Every structure is written in structure tokens, then in C-alpha cells.
Amino acid sequence: xxxxxxxxxxxIPDLDLPTFMFTYARKNTVFGQNPNLIxxxxxxQSLTFADFERQTDEFASGLHNNLEFxxxxxxxxxxxxxxxxxxxxxxxxxxxxxVNTANPAYTARELSHQxxxxxxxxxxxxxDFLATTQEAIKLSGLSIPKSHIITVDNGDNSLQQIYSTRHxxxxxxxxxxxxxxxxxxxxxxxGTSGAPKGVVLSHRNLVANAMQFLxxxxxxxxxxxxxxxxxxxxxxxxxxxxxxxxxLVTNAGILxxxxxxxxxxxxxxxxxxxxxxxxxxxxxxxxxIILALAKSPEVKKYDLSSLKYINSGAAPLGKELQAEAERxxxxxxxxxxxxxxxxxxxxxxxxxxxxxxxxxPLCSNTEVVFIDxxxxxxxxxxxxxxxxxxxxxxxxxxxxxxxxxETIQSDGYLHTGDIGYIDANNNIYxxxxxxxxxxxxxxxxxxxxxxSLLTDHPDVIDAAVIPVxxxxxxxxxxxxxxxxxxxxxxxxxINAEIAGWLATRVIDYKKLRGGVELIDVIPxxxxxxxxxxxxxxxxxxxxxxxxxx
Numbered sequence: 001x002x003x004x005x006x007x008x009x010x011x012i013p014d015l016d017l018p019t020f021m022f023t024y025a026r027k028n029t030v031f032g033q034n035p036n037l038i039x040x041x042x043x044x045q046s047l048t049f050a051d052f053e054r055q056t057d058e059f060a061s062g063l064h065n066n067l068e069f070x071x072x073x074x075x076x077x078x079x080x081x082x083x084x085x086x087x088x089x090x091x092x093x094x095x096x097x098x099v100n101t102a103n104p105a106y107t108a109r110e111l112s113h114q115x116x117x118x119x120x121x122x123x124x125x126x127x128d129f130l131a132t133t134q135e136a137i138k139l140s141g142l143s144i145p146k147s148h149i150i151t152v153d154n155g156d157n158s159l160q161q162i163y164s165t166r167h168x169x170x171x172x173x174x175x176x177x178x179x180x181x182x183x184x185x186x187x188x189x190x191g192t193s194g195a196p197k198g199v200v201l202s203h204r205n206l207v208a209n210a211m212q213f214l215x216x217x218x219x220x221x222x223x224x225x226x227x228x229x230x231x232x233x234x235x236x237x238x239x240x241x242x243x244x245x246x247x248l249v250t251n252a253g254i255l256x257x258x259x260x261x262x263x264x265x266x267x268x269x270x271x272x273x274x275x276x277x278x279x280x281x282x283x284x285x286x287x288x289i290i291l292a293l294a295k296s297p298e299v300k301k302y303d304l305s306s307l308k309y310i311n312s313g314a315a316p317l318g319k320e321l322q323a324e325a326e327r328x329x330x331x332x333x334x335x336x337x338x339x340x341x342x343x344x345x346x347x348x349x350x351x352x353x354x355x356x357x358x359x360x361p362l363c364s365n366t367e368v369v370f371i372d373x374x375x376x377x378x379x380x381x382x383x384x385x386x387x388x389x390x391x392x393x394x395x396x397x398x399x400x401x402x403x404x405x406e407t408i409q410s411d412g413y414l415h416t417g418d419i420g421y422i423d424a425n426n427n428i429y430x431x432x433x434x435x436x437x438x439x440x441x442x443x444x445x446x447x448x449x450x451x452s453l454l455t456d457h458p459d460v461i462d463a464a465v466i467p468v469x470x471x472x473x474x475x476x477x478x479x480x481x482x483x484x485x486x487x488x489x490x491x492x493x494i495n496a497e498i499a500g501w502l503a504t505r506v507i508d509y510k511k512l513r514g515g516v517e518l519i520d521v522i523p524x525x526x527x528x529x530x531x532x533x534x535x536x537x538x539x540x541x542x543x544x545x546x547x548x549x
Contacts, residue, residue: 001369001370001377001378001379001380002367002368002369002377003362003367003368003369003422003426004362004366004367005361005362005363005364005365005366005367005426006361006362006426007215007216007219007361007362007363007364008215008219008364009364009365010208010211010212010214010215010364010365011211012204012207012208012211012365012391013207013211014173014174014175014176014178014179014204015173015174015179015203015207016093016171016172016173016179016182016184016203017090017093017184017203017206017207018056018090018093018094019172019173020207020210021090021210021251021254021255022053024255025049025254025255025257028255028257029255029256029257030231030232030257031049031257035048035049035050035053036048036049036050037049037232037257037259038259039052039253039254039258039259039260040052040083040086040254040259040260040262041083041259041260041261041262041278042081042082042083042261042262042263042264045083046083047083047087049254052086052087052254055087055091055163056086056087056090056091056094057091057094058091058163058164058165059087059088059091059092059159059162059163060091060092060094060095060168060170061163061164061165061166061167061168062162062163062164063075063091063092063095063097063122063162063168064095064168064169065164065166065168066162066164067121067122067147067148067162069092069095069097069121069122070095070096070097071095071096071097071169071171072096072097072098073095073097073098073120073121073122074097074098074099074100074118074119074120074121074186075088075092075097075098075099075100075120075121075122075123075124076100076101076102076114076115076118076120076122076123076124077089077099077100077101077102077124077125077242078102078103078104078106078111078123078124078125078129078133078242079104079124079125079126079129079152079241079242080104080126080240080241080264080265081237081238081240081241081246081262081263081264082152082241082262082264083262084152084159085241085250086250086251086254088124088152088159089185089247093171093184093203094168094170094171095168095169095170095171096171096182098183098184098185098186099184099185099186100114100118100120100185100186100187100198101185101186101187101188101241101242101243101247102114102188102242103240103242103507104125104126104128104129104242105507105508106132106136106507107132107505107506107507108132108135108136108139109136109139109505110506110507111132111133111136112135112136112137112139112140113140113196114188114196114198115136115137115140115142116139116140116141116142117198117398117399118186118198118398119142120144121144121148122144122148122149122150123137123144123148123149123150124150124151124152124159125149125150125151125152126151126152126153127151127153127155130149130151133149134149150162173203176204178203179202179203179204179207180202180203180204180391181202181395182202182203183200183201183202183395184201184202184203184205184206185199185200185201185206185244185247186198186199186200186201186398187199187201187242187243187244187247187340188340189339189340189341189444196446196449197397197398197400197403198397198398198399198400199244199340199341199394199397199398200394200395200396200397200398201244201343201394201395202394202395204391205343205391205392205393205394205395206247206251206343208343208365208390208391208392209248209342209343209344209345209391209392210248210251210252210255211364212345212363212364212365212366212390212392213248213252213345213363214252214255214256215363215364216345216348216350216363216364217252217256219350220350220351222332222350222351222352223309223332223350223351226281226308226309226332226351227281227282227308227309230281232257232258232259233256233257233258233259233281233282234258234259234261234278234279234280234281234282234306235249235253235256235258235259235260235261235280235281235282235283235284236261236263236271236274236275236278236280236282236283237249237250237253237260237261237262237263237284238263238266238271238283238284238285238289239284239285239286239314241262243314243340243442244338244340244343244344245284245313245314245338245344245442248338248343248344248345249284258282259278261274261278261280268289268292268296268298269298269301271289272298272299272301272302272304273302275302275304275306275307276302276303276304276306279306280306280307281306281307281308281309282307282308282309282310282311283307283309283310283311284310284311284313285310285311285312285313286312286313286314286315286441286442287312287315287316287317287318287321287441287442287474287475288441288442288473288474288475290310290312290317290321290322290325290333290474291321291473291474293310293325293328293329294321294324294325294328294329295324299329304329307329307331308331308332309331309332309334309351310325310329310331310332310333310334311333311334311335311336311348312333312334312335312336313335313336313337313338313344313442314338314439314441314442314443315439315441315442315475315476316430316439317333317335317357318357318474319356319357320356321474322335322356322357323356332351332352334348334349334350334351334360335348335349335357335358335359335360336348336349336359336360337359337360337418337428337430339416340394341393341394341407341414341416342388342390342392342393342394342414342416343392343393343394344392345363345392346359346362346363346366346388346390346392346416347359347360347361347362347363347366347428348360348363349361349427355425355427357429358423358427358428358429359427359428359429359430360427360428361425361426361427361428362388362426362428363390365390365391366388366389366390366392367388367389367390368386368387368388368389368422368428369387369413370382370383370384370385370386370387370420370421370422371384371385371387372384372385378421380421380422380423380424381421381422381423381424382421383419383420383421383431384419384420384421385415385416385417385418385419385434386416386418386419386420386428386430387409387413387414387415387416388413388414388416389411389412389413389414393408393412393414394408394414396408417433417434417435417437418430418432418433418434418435419431419432419433419434420432436448436532438465438466438467438476438477438478439467439475439476440475440476440477440478440509440510440513441473441475441509443509443510445478445509445510447464447465447466447478447532449510450463450465450478450480450502450506450510450512451463451464451465451480451530453502453505453506454480454482454498454502457498457501457502459484459485459488459494459498460482460483460484460485460498461482461483461484461485462482462483462521462522463480463481463482463483463522464480464481464482464522464523464530464532464535465478465479465480465481465512465532466478466479466481466514466532466535466536466539467479467514467536468514468539470513470514473513477513477514478510478511478512478513478514479512479513479514479515479516479517479539480498480499480502480512480514480515480516480517481516481517481518481519481522481535482498482516482517482518482519483518483519483520483521483522484498484518489518494518495515495516495517495518496516498516499511499512499515499516523535
């Protein structure tokens with residue numbers, strides 16, 4: 001059975017993303033009345049809408065005239081949150097280029113995987129990340145001139161030195177086929193399994209998802225009642241802008257005419273202070289931040305009365321925590337569902353609707369089917385894998401046709417890897433996850449990647465990694481089961497030694513916070529596939545608290 005969105009269908013403009021962004025904002029927001037209103041702010045630095053539009057043009061001109069950047073070239077953005085992020089991405093797209101976003105906290109090894117795959121012509125980063133970036137370039141075997149490595153902070157080859165006011169060949173996309181087939185972003189996701197894959201999102205994907213987001217907001221009348229009195233809303237942006245969730249929220253903030261207050265290095269007291277000082281009314285977060293807002297005594301030190309709306313995404317939010325946060329903070333808390341492969345928004349619940357634990361109904365122009373293990377379509381209240389179809393579904397995985405074919409059916413349905421059901425009121429509930437990904441505070445961790453690294457340890461013969469749930473963190477954390485060489489089995493501290501060894505080779509969120517446990521043999525199927533379910537069942541059968549690193 002095919003279920004369709006109950007939301008009004010939206011007309012998707014046949015425009016490239018930057019043309020859509022600037023045209024829509026000028027026509028439908030306060031920026032059209034006054035382009036000198038602030039649209040982005042961070043610390044003492046602010047950008048008006050007019051600044052944003054002008055500097056986007058100047059960056060595009062500089063890319064083309066100073067660095068010979070051409071249509072189809074790739075730019076890698078290795079950056080934390082900064083008002084320059086939208087300037088860099090939109091400027092690249094004005095030239096018909098493609099933006100590859102990367103986590104600036106990646107190790108050189110992790111970053112080199114992306115660089116080797118995408119082979120960017122230009123890299124934009126900060127001085128703090130230059131050494132890691134240069135090491136990653138070396139590991140990837142690429143040859144990128146120093147003149148093509150730009151920094152957004154002051155110094156040699158800074159962003160401002162690249163800016164130009166000369167003419168450049170602005171690329172306009174004005175037909176559906178063009179917008180649907182022209183790549184705009186490559187964001188990395190672990191997909192359903194294995195090493196991170198490059199998700200290719202077209203201009204139409206991003207424009208469609210922005211329109212879907214705006215329609216969900218428009219239809220939420222209780223949200224409008226809560227924030228509609230403000231001439232210009234204020235959104236606190238704590239989501240990383242290299243992540244598709246952060247990209248969408250930043251774009252949507254601009255398209256709403258809001259002031260987007262950006263936070264680069266997250267810490268909870270600083271987060272509360274920004275909410276208070278900027279009188280923010282809206283914030284998009286992952287569940288651990290909602291946990292802190294609901295339970296931390298730190299909250300009482302701040303005046304958060306301006307906050308009216310919180311949306312949770314990137315990981316499941318428990319219904320009890322959702323209700324507690326609403327009660328204690330006096331705000332609306334909704335929950336959304338998305339994935340990089342869907343640009344990312346798929347569904348979102350509405351303010352004040354009593355469906356705790358639900359990810360809400362599908363957004364506009366989207367269909368869903370629930371299938372069993374035999375591929376049979378299921379009906380209302382029947383649990384199966386969630387597969388969605390809509391204009392936000394990616395073009396595919398970059399240079400990986402096999403993985404694309406496994407994820408997107410011939411009829412256009414995207415396998416999410418999540419298990420759930422839909423009720424008679426079109427509300428969707430997620431009950432499990434078919435794919436093996438571990439979600440730590442909204443970040444995806446592929447067990448296969450950690451297992452491959454663990455077997456590089458001189459004492460490790462075999463390894464399996466599973467998620468274990470940590471109540472204190474309101475998140476899954478990775479735990480490793482390892483088989484070690486006989487001479488290492490009785491060595492004191494071998495578990496912590498292996499965990500520490502891995503910690504030096506991965507970004508912080510991939511650390512083995514669930515610990516390392518020695519095991520005689522990793523359970524596997526007859527074909528050699530790791531039976532993680534056996535280990536999950538073993539872990540679930542234990543009642544004692546897990547040791548945390």
C-alpha cells in the first residue's frame with residue numbers, strides 16, 4: 001500500500017539553488033523590504049542580506065578569475081559553523097560547481113578518504129585545520145597548489161583576498177531536467193553499511209526540500225501562533241553546517257527571513273547564553289541537547305523565555321523526554337525524520353499534536369511504503385522497512401553505482417533502513433533500524449569502518465562493533481568485541497589499550513565509549529558475515545551497567 005503526504009503539494013521552482021534562495025527571500029521575507037537587515041551573526045561578526053548576496057557574487061568571481069574554477073569543478077569546505085559557509089557554498093554553485101562538505105574535526109586519514117574520492121580543485125578551511133588538511137592531501141595522493149587552499153580567517157590566501165568584482169560566467173539553471181541532473185552538494189554518509197559514501201544531491205533536491213520544509217512550517221498553525229508576532233525570528237544554529245541537517249536549517253532560516261545566530265564550538269552553558277542573549281525563539285537540535293535542557297540545573301541560570309520552539313532530529317527522541325522538555329521549558333517540541341540521501345527532510349510532527357514518539361506525517365510531495373523481508377507492501381499499523389519516494393531523493397552515491405542500486409529501487413523508492421509503521425492518522429513511528437549504523441548524538445558511525453581499523457591493531461585478530469544504549473547520554477554508543485592473540489589475552493589493561501589506540505585514529509564521536517570486551521570468537525554466518533544481532537542479544541541479556549570510557 002502506498003501512503004501519500006497529507007500536506008498540500010508544493011510547486012518546485014525550476015531554478016538553481018542560489019537563484020531560488022535569493023529570489024525567494026527577496027520576494028517573500030523582510031529582506032525584500034530591507035536588505036540591510038541582519039541575516040547571519042556569530043560573535044561580533046554579522047552579515048546583512050545585502051552583504052550575503054554581494055559577497056556570494058564576489059567569491060564566485062574570485063574563484064573563477066583568480067583560481068580558474070570552472071563548471072563541474074569541486075570545492076571542499078572543511079569548516080566549522082561560520083557566516084562565510086553559505087557565501088562559499090552559494091558562490092560555488094553560481095559557477096556550476098559542486099560543494100563537498102567535510103567535518104573539520106576529522107583525522108587526516110578520515111579526511112583523505114573524502115579528498116581522494118572527490119578530488120577537489122579548491123579547498124576552503126581555517127588555519128586551525130591547515131596541518132590536518134595538508135596531511136590529508138598528502139595521504140590522498142592529490143596535488144593541490146597552496147594557492148588553491150583558502151582560509152576564512154586572516155592571513156595569506158584568505159577568503160577576502162580571493163574576492164573579486166570582475167565579471168564571471170554565472171550559471172543559471174531554468175529547466176526541470178537541468179536542476180534535477182546537476183549536482184550541487186556531495187555530503188558524506190555511511191548509507192546502509194560500510195565506509196562513508198558521497199551522497200550526491202542535485203539543485204532540485206535542495207530546492208524541493210526547502211519548499212517542503214517551508215510548507216510544513218506554514219501548515220503548523222500553533223507554531224505560527226507562537227512565533228508569528230516577531231518581525232524577524234531568531235534561530236540559534238548549533239547544527240554542524242557540514243551536515244545536511246545543518247545545511248537545510250541554515251537555508252530555511254534565510255528563506256524564513258530570520259536572523260540565524262551561529263555557534264561554532266558547542267558547549268551547553270554557551271548554548272544557553274546565546275539563547276538568552278540573542279532572545280532566540282527557535283532551535284534545531286539532536287536529542288542529547290533536549291536532555292540537557294530538560295534536566296540540567298545549568299538551565300536555571302539563564303532566561304530562556306524567548307524560546308518557543310525546538311525541533312529534534314538526527315536520532316530518535318523518546319516520548320517521555322519529549323513530554324518532559326515541553327512541560328519544563330514551556331515550549332513546543334517536535335520531532336523530524338530525515339537522512340542525507342533525502343536532502344534530508346522526510347517527515348515532521350506538528351506543534352501541540354498529541355502523538356508522542358511520532359516523527360509525524362510525510363512532508364509534501366512524498367510517498368512511503370512499508371515492506372516486509374519479501375518486499376511485500378504492508379498496510380496501516382503493520383511494521384516494515386520504511387521506503388520513501390519524492391523529489392528530495394538523492395541522485396545517487398558518488399562513483400558508486402552498485403551502492404546506489406542497492407539503496408534506490410528502479411521505481412524510485414529509497415530504502416531508509418529504518419523499521420516502522422504508519423497509523424490511521426498518517427503519523428509515522430520508527431521502531432527499529434534494519435541497517436547497522438550506530439547513531440551517536442546524531443552522528444552516524446559505520447561499524448564496518450571501526451572493525452576494519454581494529455583489525456589493524458597488532459594484537460587484534462578479529463572484531464565486531466555494535467551499538468549499546470547509554471541512558472545518561474540519551475544516545476547509542478559503540479562497543480567493540482575483539483578476539484586477541486593468545487599472548488595478549490591476559491595482559492592487564494589490554495581492553496583500554498585497544499580503545500585508546502583506536503581513539504587516536506578516529507574523530508571524537510567514533511570512540512569506543514561502550515568499551516572493549518574480549519571474546520573467544522566473533523559470531524558469523526556461513527558466508528562469513530558478522531552476526532551482530534547475536535552480540536546485541538548478548539548485551540541486552542545483561543542487567544549490570546556498562547562500563548564507559
